[in-house]
Amino acid sequence: MAMWTDLRPTVEMPRLFERGGDVISFAGGLPDLDVLPLETISGQLSRLVRLGGKLALQYTTPHVAKALIPAINDLMGREGSATTADHLVPTQGSQMGLMAVGLGIATPGETVLVQTPAYPGAAAAFRIAGLALHPAPEDADGLAPAALRETVLRLRADGRTVRLLYCNPTFQNPTGATLSVARRRELLAVARELDLLIIEDNPYGLLSFDGGTTTALHALDPERVIYLGTFSKVFAPGLRCGWIAAPEQLAPHLRRTTEVMSLSPSALAQAALAAFHTRAGWGDLLAAYRASYQERCALMADALDAELGTDGPWQWERPRGGFYIWLRHREGVDTVRFAEAAAEHGVSYVPGSHFGLDGEHADGLRLCFSNVPRKRIAEGVSRLAAALTAPVPSLRGAA
Structure with missing residues (x-):
């Protein structure tokens, strides 16, 4: 059998x-965790556990902690975006966010378009969720909107359900490439025309060498983009803490899915990150x-x-x-x-x-x-x- x-x-x-x-x-x-101010973090964690450990070490609700929202908006705001509690879903990093989208938004058997070369964890998550993967068309400047339209229409004509496009548009893993703002606007125009949702995976967007930023897809059309954020690359991966900023009508579906996956986010991790941001911000x-x-x-x-x-x-x-x-x-x-x-x-x-x-x-x-x-x-x-x-x-x- x-x-x-x-x-x-x-x-x-x-x-x-x-x-x-x-x-x-x-x-x-x-x-490179050598840059983390470990002594400062140690003191903050010690104080957090000493004064609020019964809450920080307990189960919590499947929501992003209120105290963490300013820390998230500080990061997202650097690329022109913003979010609110109703749009936020807690994750244990972007990998969990990918699984949550695959299981909570998509339907088994439908096709997700994927920017390639692709982060292997995204392909794995979508496949485990029962989705079919198809490469999103690209040219020398990255994702190609006109060719994307042709690809979606052809796949739909063949009877395939295509509603999602996954991309890592800023300092992409593995190529390091960044999609221009002009091309992002064109991509979103095609997504609106074809009623596509874009999954924007953004672990590296704030890690430009010159300190510059590129406007996030989410900033340009927050109702068309499911944004995956993580503290793994801008703080530390060991806390396993991230978030999804989703269109408000999709957030409850994603929240229920993440609750099934993990029952509860880490109250300790969320509180530790909120405390660090409150005292030091993200700039240094x-x-x-x-x-x-x-x-x-x-x-x-x-x-x-x-x-x-x-x-x-x-x-x-x-x-x-x-x-x-x-x-x-x-x-x-x-x-x-x-x-x-x-x-x-x-x-x-x-x-x-x-x-x-x-x-x-x-x-x-x-x-x-x-x-x-x-x-x-x-x-x-x-x-x-x-x-x-x-x-x-x-x-x-x-x-």
């Missing part, structure tokens, strides 16, 4: 956070994160220039923010072929096939610079270059 697990698609996430031996990891997107911490990532990115990009050059088989662009550099092989070679050699040289990366929906983007690889010790970045790139410039190995099992 078939088990329910046999009927669902196989979903596998890349192993991002494993470490060992002398391996220099360019794989997982970990923030964001500036410290930006400076750290700007320095690490420059070290990695300079090392790539030195080790791989600009006229060889590998091409990349320097990002202006975020965590990642995206390399592509000009001849389309599957980068899984280099993974074993990289491991033998003591360095790790995420092959591009993890970011495709059906094997596409296999010629890419993602390097994360955000958490690598500064003194080891050049050494790691040297090890990587040794693996990438060796004769192209055959895939195991290939003829």
